[in-house]
Amino acid sequence: MSTPNSRPVHPCFLSVFEGKTGVEYSTWAHVTKNSLDNGRGGKGLPDLITAHASSLSIYRVEESTGKLLLVHTYSNLAGNVCFLETLRDRRRRPDAILIGFCGHPRLAIIHVQPDLLLATTLLDLTPALTENSYGAVTPLEQDLIASLFQKDCQHQATVSVVLGGGISLVCLQLEYSTAVGGWRAVEEPYILPLSTLAETIDKNAIAGGGGGGHQNNSSNQNRNQNGNNKDEKSLSIVTGFGDILSTAFLPGYLEPTMVILHSNPYVGHAWSGRWGREDGGNRYSLVLTAVTVTVGHQRSALLWSTEVPADAMYVYTSSNMAACLVHCVNSVVFISNTGQIQQCLAVNGWAESALSVAYSGIVAGNPWPFPKQSIQLDGAQFTPVNATTWFVVLRRGQVYLLQNNNNDNNNSDVVGEFSLMSLYQTVGAVGEVSHVSCYPMGKYDSLLFSSPITTNKAAKILQAMVDIGLLFVASRMGDSSLLGYALGKTSVVDALKTEPGLGNVKKENTIVPNKGEGTMPVYEQILQLEEEALYAPSTDERSETLNVIPPSDDDEEENEEVRSKRKRARFSNLSVVRSLNVLDSLNALGPLGPACSGPLSPSPEVVIDPTDSTSASTTAPIGTAGYIFPCGFGSSGGLALLSLPGRDDRTILAEADCINAKALFSLPRRNLILLTMLPEHGGTKVFKLEGEPSLVSAESSAKKGEAEHDLIEADLNEWCPNEDTRDFFTTCNVLMSIDLTDDSFLVLAASPIDENSESYFIIVFHDGKGMISMKAANQLDIPQGEFITTVRAVEDQESEQVLLACTLTTGESKVIMISSEGSVNEEHSFTIDTQMDTVDYGDEEVEILSDEEKFYSDRNIVSVDIFKAPKSFFVSNSTDYGGSENSEIPINDSGETEVDYLLDEDDKELYHDINTNLSYENKEVTDNTSDDARRNDLPLPDEGDVWYLAISRQSGELDVFLFSDLNEPVWSCVGCGHGVPSLKSIKQTSFRNPIGHKVCTREMRFFFCGPSSSEWGKSLIGPRPFCLMLETSDGDAHIYVADVHHRSLRLESFRRVPLKDVSRPSKESTKHFSKLRRKRIISAKDGTEAPNDFRHNRLFSFHNISGQDGAFASVSRPFWLIAERGTPTILHHRCRHVAPAGAKSRPITGFCSGLSIGNSNESSFVTLHERVGRVGSQRMTLFNGVLNLTSKNSLLPGGGLFIEKIPFGVTVRKIQFIDDGHHSTGTHPLYAVLVSREYDADLSELNEDGLSDEERQHIADEKENAKIQRQVEADLGGFDVEQEWVEEIERENCFKVDKRLGGAPPIPKSSYSLWIVDAANGWQVVDSYELDEFETGTSMEVMSLSEFLEEPGGNNYDISGEDLDSKLFIAVGSGTIGKDGEDVASKGRVLMFEVKRAKDPSSLSIAELDMVYEKNVFHGPVTNLSCLTTEGKSRLIITAGPDVNVEQWGNEKLTQVGFFRATMHVLNIKLFKNFLILSDAYDSLFFLVWRESDKSLTLLAKDYDPIPVYCSGILSRGGSLDFVCHDDRQNLQFFQYAPGDPAARGGNKLVCRADFHLGSQTTDLPNHFCRSSLLINSATPASTLAALKQQDTFFGKADDDQRLALSFGTTDGGYCSVVPLSEPVYWRLTALQSVLVNALESDCALSHRAWRLYRRTPRRGGCRNNDRKKGVIDGDVVMQYTDLSKADQEDLASAIGSTVDLILDNLLELRCSTMVL
Secondary structure (H helix, E strand, C coil), X not given: CCCCECXXXXXXXXXXXXXXXXXXXXXXXXCCHHHXXXXXXXXXXXXXXXXXXXXXXXXXXXXXXXXXXXXXXXXXXXXXXXEEEEECCCCCCCCEEEEEECCCCEEEEEEEECCEEXXXXXXXXXXXXXXXXXXXXXXXXXXXXXXXXXXXXXXXXXXXXXXXXXXXXXXXXXXEECCCCEEEECCCCEECCHHHHHCCCCHHHHCCCCCCCEEECCHHHCCCCCCXXXXXXXXXXXXXXXXXXXXXEECCCCCCEEEEEECCCCCCCCCHHHCCCCCCCCCXXXXXXXXXXXXXXXXXXXXXXXXXXXXXXXXXECCCCCEEEEEECCEEEEEECCCCEEEEEECCCCHHHHCCHHHCCCEECCCCCCCCEXXXXXXXXXXXXXXXXXXXXXXXXXXXXXXXXXCCCCCCCEECCEEEEEEXXXXXXXXXXXXXXEXXXXXXXXXXXXXXXXXXXXXXXXXXXEEEEXXXXXXXXXXXXXXXXXXXXXXXXXXXXXXXXXCCCCCCCCCCCCCCCCCCCHHHHHHXXXXXXXXXXXXXCCCCCCCCECCCCCHXXXXXXXXXXXXXXXXXXXXXXXXXXXXXXXXXXXXXXXXEEEECCCCCCCCCCCCCCCCCCCCCXXXXXXEEEEECCHHHCEEEEEECCXXXXXXXXXXXXXXXXXXXXXXXXXXXXXXXXXXXXXXXXXXXXXXXCCCCCCCCCCCCCCCCCEEXXXXXXXXXXXXXXXXXXXXXXXXXXXXXXXXXXXXXXXEEEECCEEEEEEEEEEEECCEEEEEEEEECCCCCCCCXXXXXXXXXXXCCEEEEEEEECCCCEEXXXXXXXXXXXXXXXXXXXXXXXXXXXXXXXXXXXCHHHHHHHCCCEEEEEEEEEECCCCCCCCCCCCCCCCCCCCCCCCCCCCCCCCCCHHHHHHCHHHHHHHHXXXXXXXXXXXXXXXXXXXXXCCCCEEEEEEEEECCCEEXXXXXXXXXXXXXXXXXXXXXXXXXXXXXXXXXXXXXXXXXXXXXXXXEECEECCHHHCCCCCCXXXXXXXXXXXXXXXXXXXXXXXXXXXXXXXXXECCCCCCCCCCHHHHHHHHHHHHCCCCCCCCCCXXXXXXXXXXXXXXXXXXXXXXXXXXXXXXXXXXXXXXXXXXXXXXXXXXXXXXXXXXXXXXXXXXXXXXXXXXXXXXXXXXXXXXXXXXXXXXXXXXXXXXXXXXXXXXXXXXXXXXXXXXXXXXXXXCCCCCCCCCCCCEEEEEEEEEEEECCHHHCCCCCCHHHHHHHHHHHHHHHHHHHHHHHHHCCCCXXXXXXXXXXXXXXXXXXXXXXXXXXXXXXXXEEEEEHHHCCXXXXXXXXXXXXXXXXXXXXXXXXXXXXXXXXXXXXXXXXXXXXXXXXXXXXXXXXXXXXXXXXEEEEEEEEEECCCCCCCCCEEEEEEEEEEECCCCEEEEEEEEECCEEEEEEEECCEEEEEEEECCEEEEEEEEECCCCEEEXXXXXXXXXXXXXXXXXXXXXXXXXXXXXXXEEECCCCCCEEEEEEEEECCEEEEEEEECCCEEEEEECCCCCHHHCCCCECEEEEEEECCCCCCCCCEEECCCCCCCCECXXXXXXHHHHHHCCCCCCCHHHCEEEEEEECCCCCEEEEEEECHHHHHHHHHXXXXXXXXXXCHHHCCHHHHCCCCCCCHHHCCCCCCCCCCCEEXXXXXXXXXXXXXXXXXXXXXXXXXHHHHHHHHHHHHHHCCCC
């Protein structure tokens, strides 16, 4: 083997799109202006804030529709969010957000700004954790647990933070500071002395069966609370509180008082193996302890401790509820503020297994009239609605209502009783619920609805009141849903009649009635309740005991020993859900699995030569290729199809070839397309769009079963019979064409006079029955020697006029109006001022301007646009508009004054005058501006839309005029084309020009972006934002979105949308252009533009394409701009068989839309792109839409990609394309899919075994006798019976179902199967194979194996691979864990399937699965299957446990021919050539080589650090190669095989070159080929690459042309890539990254440097050296450079000694290298 190349491979990590669609945490807060002002002097509907992984999103609820509109998204936070709460402000100021982060415990208090999460406080609590860990590393692995306490929106709050799972507990005091303008921590964090507090816990009350009680502690019992007494326990990691699971603050106390749910340190941890007791109760109960805290005085006191069930998980409190709720797996416990157990509500019959003996008289099932439950609350989420009602959503999405019969009108001496009622509704496609949040909106009178008829008038009024609100069910595994609910009160009588599940509940309230016992019929119960209500004592309507029926007072109740002495209220009025409807759903991908590429739709069988421009057939040679990811989990599982516009066969209707065309113009009313060419190339051509069904022909590209559409060139002589009229098309250069009326259209044509001048004509044509005639012709008044450079024309259908604006080479602009009769009126002419070369400062001081200053002092008009918008949208510059983003709404709140808690007495005396002056100044400003602000906030009457004219000047000025008044602009700004973050009115902007670049706006377009529905036609704050798109002279594209005042609907500013992308031409294309010109393939004119040349439009607005309005940018990297949930998003466009970049400045030369096909309401569009072949060859393509944008399962995740989700309702583990022409044809592409169905197994048979008491006793006696016999045999034989191995494991059923409490709950299970799905038939399942019970599918691979006819060692065994036949298999690996679980070692199995055609041709199934072989593996589950191909021979590699076996197929079986044994457990294998990379689950990487000569696997090197590897990959550039591993700590490490390196220990150790913290988990690291910027626009890179190599024979030989990158999906729903960089680019981006993290303010004030540091493993003390290699570029940070203004880009480039153009070109190549489509 040759010496390996040890040159470093410099990696760069870059997110293609972030996983921001899932939701893990949510809260409601008023952070946007819409939510702060409802127009009636109060706050409006709050915003929904969601967090998932390292992203945070803010949604606004549209009140009219209930839809969620995305307001802001903050991705790539430097930390994963693990806590999210709201710091509420009772004034009309924005609320603050409290965020906790994983890993090192950090808390941030943030205030939301449009482009930044501004942190007023960032607390790093790591010192408090490490100080109390005393060297232990396990506590450092646990995330913080926090809870927030704030009284009635006061400006003070207390936060408790649990560190290290209970090692330390910290309390913080937060207050709002007027000096800071936000919330901040005002006191030092108080670390509670847990060891001292634990000494006051009564051990007898909570340990060893004393549970259920509580213990109060007076203040004199709590000694040394300041923590000054350091005894032996306080210096230990043992705190006396055990593991702290949850905390919450109790309401009703003067001082903040928290309850702590923790384990009992005196009896040990609670786990399922310790619960196996038939009687005596559970010994391992948890403890709930109440501690009052005063952070300012650094004091705390323990109040009481109470025993809670062993399966308790969380503790909750509500602001109006004088108790706490303990969430357990099998029960719900309610404990009062004084520590008394009020109720233990069992939710299944196994509840007693987690209870101690003390709970035997307390636990009870669901009270009547509610049925007993048979559910488990593991994974359930609770959220309070009010003091007596909670929503409970189970793990799978089932919704329950937890309510108390003690409402606000009950007597205080009556104890409420909780019950759990199923709503029989399930939130779909959630996978697993991660969080639930509720926002009650108050009560309203529902008398309009049918209310229950009762005899009590007051009860009727009460029942008519309905609580309404919003319920958000979040999921990180699937879709999240926003629900609207309405809760009302009803009587028990009516509930029994109407509510589902209550009518058949027996009075004794048991699951199954005992035999022989009679039950009261339901109607008799109803009559009894009506009689009790009728003869109840009459009460006043205002009586507080309106809904309470006093319970009976018999002797049993008086003698019963209960914890509470108060009476229990009987249910008379129930809370019921009047409605629970889904208002909106946030589609999410969930976890992304290993991807594969393959066709997404059927393709024709005919294959043509794509480079042959004379080919008569335009049939697509291949199907639509895309990337397919398994996504989601459970009910949200399915496939995610990754695609792009332009490359999808399903949207292409017709294609036609042409040459040397300049532009396209559509005439939608006539369904005509004008293809403009220069006169020397044939002039203008006319194409007709025909869409009638026709016979199948070779020239049509229509799909089977659909109407065929053709682009047919019209005969110009027939279409335009008059020769003089026809000359305008043949001898003139058509610059523009547009419809005028139903029977006429106009054309702007340029007729050359000589080399230096042209004459311009506007010709109006009359269209009659397919033939045109000239109606009018007018010559424009353009001075000789001046040229029109750009034109913008729009059609005003109301007035049947065309509005036209053009720019001239002199920098002037003309505005023209053409009437329906053909008359041309020049409305206005804009002139420019004389350019200044010097600046006179007086006193003979003159400064000569530089070239850049002269450029920006020039006011030449460079671009124009005409658009339509509401008349009141733009505010005149003379209007003083007080509605800025950060301005505070004036309020009248004289009852309270702000207090600055940061100033002591000396500071207040020192700064008294300043504060006083500031307060008076603020008051004066408020008084002066309040009237104007109120006036400007008022909504204006709808005056309709009017036409506007916008002009942009070379100086960067942007002026907007009313078309009816072109003398004075109504709105102006500066910085247009310079990339400034916001375009504001001139009076509000401070701006500086670039000093090293001459850049201006080359073209601009104003448009609405979003759904085309008429419902949002004129909305400015709905899902249709008003946008501005700019193209600069450098080729950059800038997108701005209008910030509109939510009530006055007036423009405040244009805010730039960050794209993190580069759209300018690359330097590679410039180099390629120079090569083509040197070879004389192209002329010097090609690819360049002269100053006097007319420039066709490149930015196009469109309407109703695939149900969307937006814009298309025909730039160097074409893209679409559409909106999703009110946020503009780009979609990159690809072209099939496009020519390599360089020959032309842009791949798409022409674009037009508005065409109609058939009866469809949606419009079609046509593109004209440069195609492979001779330079100048072009292809015109007709599309019926972009993609399936209107589908509810479509997503725009970012990165210019489109995803269509195919829901399966099962978890897709792996998918692979069956790449075999015999089985998977072009018309029916087939995929092999390994899936698992998650379901809840019914255990209702455990409720009743069908045996009598005598039979049960007989079985118990037999078991006891057998046990005695075995013990006797053991005593006689001298061995221990418990340690003797037995073949059958016999278990006692220790968890008996108590039917008085409930039934046996279902348990989650999974069943695995193999599917064959057909992509052409809606991804339907063609055939399937179910795996056995308890068998888990672990691996699946589609491979072709060689058929060896001889056994190993035979005479003809060493036959050449070319002489061996191969056979296609679907290999499935599985692992079996029986019902005995871990007591028996797991086994594995390998299943070999063949795909065969269906035996019955008439059946719908086109293929069948046939299992031809299975092999049992006894040394562990099969974890990986791979195909090893060497010397033309393909063999199967099987990994099971630590073993790696190489097996070959022959004689219908697998035979082992080689093996290797790793250390622990092999998870994954990566192959390249004959080398293998093994990923061990506990011991990092192994580098092996397969030697065909002796059939052996030989270890070359390995990594000796104890790293639990999840997956591995390969990264290469040229001859350099790196091995990448991803571990359990979310790290990426890059190893290299370098035997000559001293760190390699003689060559047997892999050398670590770099490391990086990814911050997410993945399961696969596949490779993709890094594309050059010359190929990035191609949908068929193979044909484009072939054409490129014909033009440049040296392409592909450089190291940068031979790069393999990694692309992978994460469990957070993101898609990322790791790209290798060259040495100069790496060091340039390293310097840029260094200055960017210092220059740019980061969200939440977090450090990206610290976030990306390698996280060390705690295993075996972490034997790796303490130094981190680093060496990885964070592409998410450096890509922020593309969204900075030009002036800021110049500053940062000069700081690292580089140029803006060079940096942007490097970033462009970096982004192109990440694309897989």
